[in-house]
Amino acid sequence: MTSQVEVDELSAKRLCHYCVGEKFPKAEIRAEGRCGRCSYCARPGSKSYTIGDLENRIEEIFETHYVRTSDHPNSWKVTMLSDRGPAAIERRLLDQLAADYMRPERPSWAACVRRVKVFAESHGVAIPHARTLWRRLCKLYDGPMIALYRDEPLPVWLLRRFAANDR
Numbered sequence: 001m002t003s004q005v006e007v008d009e010l011s012a013k014r015l016c017h018y019c020v021g022e023k024f025p026k027a028e029i030r031a032e033g034r035c036g037r038c039s040y041c042a043r044p045g046s047k048s049y050t051i052g053d054l055e056n057r058i059e060e061i062f063e064t065h066y067v068r069t070s071d072h073p074n075s076w077k078v079t080m081l082s083d084r085g086p087a088a089i090e091r092r093l094l095d096q097l098a099a100d101y102m103r104p105e106r107p108s109w110a111a112c113v114r115r116v117k118v119f120a121e122s123h124g125v126a127i128p129h130a131r132t133l134w135r136r137l138c139k140l141y142d143g144p145m146i147a148l149y150r151d152e153p154l155p156v157w158l159l160r161r162f163a164a165n166d167r
């Protein structure tokens with residue numbers, strides 16, 4: 001069971017528009033959200049809603065923009081609240097993978113995926129293909145940020161852009 005304290009803590013968390021995949025909530029957060037540090041991707045000043053805000057709005061957003069097909073109108077909320085929701089587990093695995101990969105020791109992507117796979121399998125969770133995981137990682141962190149954490153030289157395209165701005 002989820003306790004009231006856990007629910008309150010979750011409600012206070014911020015979620016930015018970068019972290020929302022669904023088109024309509026994403027657009028609304030970008031338009032109406034307040035700037036704050038996202039609790040999920042840690043972007044410091046992106047337009048965001050608290051989970052509580054989103055909870056209050058989500059039903060209306062979905063009612064307005066989506067045809068309801070589910071018999072469980074609250075399934076979205078249940079997934080967010082449940083620690084065992086597939087999205088939450090996957091998100092945690094991805095965080096773990098990101099933390100592993102973005103070390104100055106520069107481990108290879110394949111090695112990190114292998115490690116997280118072992119962990120996932122020991123918990124009875126199937127993880128997506130390495131390529132899918134990479135795509136999701138790139139959605140959460142951009143190239144320069146990954147390079148920075150890994151102590152790698154910055155990507156060429158970015159350096160070129162800096163050079164152009166200097167002129």
Ligand SMILES: [Zn+2]
Binds near residue numbers: 016018043
């Ligand atoms: Zn975010």
